[in-house]
Amino acid sequence: MTKNILIISSDYTGHGHKSITESLCEVFSQNNNVKIHVVDGFSLGGNTLLKIGKSYGPITRKSESLWELVWNVSTLKPLLVNEFIELIIRDNLLKLIKEVNPDLILSVHPNFNGSVINVLEQNKIKIPFVTLIADLVSIYPLWADTRADYIISPTVEAKDKCIEYGIPEEKIKVLGFPVRSRFYNHEEHSGYKSDEPLKCLIMSGGEGVGNMRKIAEVLLGNFNCIVRIIAGRNTRLRNALTKSLGEKYGDKVEIYGFMENIQELMFSSDIAITRGSPNVMMECTASNIPLVITGALPGQEEGNPKFAENYNLAVVCTDIKKMKDTIENLMKNNGENLNKIKKSQRNYNTANSAKDIVNFILSVISND
Incomplete structure (x- = not known):
């Protein structure tokens, strides 16, 4: 029976989220029993959220101090960020979930962890939710939502930070940073x-x-x-x-x-x-x-x-x-x-990271 996996990524906030997604899709493509649907999380919020996502490039190029302010505000008020994004993406996310009928949702962007879980909880939708951290050491609180079923960490350092944020150690899997083959x-x-x-x-x-x-x-x-x-x-x-x-x-x-x-x-x-x-x-x-x-x-x-x-x-x-x-x-x-x-x-060398991550995600589905 084919399993559907919804990956929430980003096309405009740098190239890292997209590259990570591509590295996983390379491995997923080798399994005929898995169908992957990738969505730019910012597109779920229509033009308003897409403009925010597309602003990443100009801000980081022209004003590091402004980017630092954005980071600090997001770090201090993660619940407000989640609620804001939840409000904007709710309708399109629910529509997408109905179309894709995912057996698991994987988020590779911090803005779509707590916000997506909020939507799932409020609509009593039970789908395994896994976060894949796309940073190495200095991670947002937005990466660390205790309600996620699992958090995949690229490094021990990021894992330790998740534990500082209150994530139970058993929920964190250190599987390396996936890089395209x-x-x-x-x-x-x-x-x-x-x-x-x-x-x-x-x-x-x-x-x-x-x-x-x-x-x-x-x-x-x-x-x-x-x-x-x-x-x-x-x-x-x-x-x-x-x-x-x-x-x-x-x-x-x-x-x-x-x-x-x-x-x-x-x-x-x-x-x-x-x-x-x-x-x-x-x-x-x-x-x-x-x-x-x-x-x-x-x-x-x-x-x-x-x-x-x-x-x-x-x-x-x-x-x-x-x-x-x-x-x-x-x-x-x-x-x-x-x-x-x-x-x-x-x-x-972390050449097997993408394969290890995919195998873990498949194990989550098979055990659900």
Whole structure:
């Protein structure tokens, strides 16, 4: 008998929620007895909520202080957030549930945990509800609703935070951070070679935030290197970088927009320089490319740089004035420190996470 699973994700608040959903759908597709229905949770609230979701990109690009305010308000008043979203999504959610008739609901966005459970409870609908946390360390209270049947955590650190929020330990399953399979489909890198140009990849998540131009100028002005920059959806940034760097450095610099096959650039790079986006960090780790983390968004990314350092998945350099020394330290002794990071990334490998998560979700359905 076919089982229906409803996944509530997000298309516009960065690219991480969508990437996580895709990684799970890859595995679910191997099971002919499961039908997956994915919905952008913000679309359930019509134009009002969609506008809120689409504002994530402009806010994080232009005003980190405003994003920090949004985070803090949401953290202090999670019940109000849940009630607000519940009010907006109720009718469309109930209509969707009637159409899909799900055997389980999986949420991969914090805004659709308590709000969806509210709707289910008020309408006396009993469907297993599972939350999959899409952050690594610094998690919203919105992720931790005690009424969820289970919460899937990517890390022990996120699990500990859930327990602080009052989630019973037996409800939390630490199953790793799911990454799409194509980021693992590479041969083992031979490592950096000092007689070749250092191949650098600069990126900053799907929204293209961060001071990429200055970082590129430090690299191009001090090292024998080739610099590739991913500007994400930020078209204005891409055009500005193409003009300012392309004219000066020619074929030593390549500027890209949002890419579906970004793993190909990762596989052919010696080092990636990025902000502490959990999805980008874990995709780089899967691709076995050493990281330099230049900062993190306030709120959900704050703990990520330290997390990466603790597991030696990256080094952290938040001051561009220290970027030259940071790169030199990684490259010395024929890339000794770069290769240590690569080894740590291989040891951290979470290639089976998506499969483990899917198997757990299927077990919940079979036991229901």
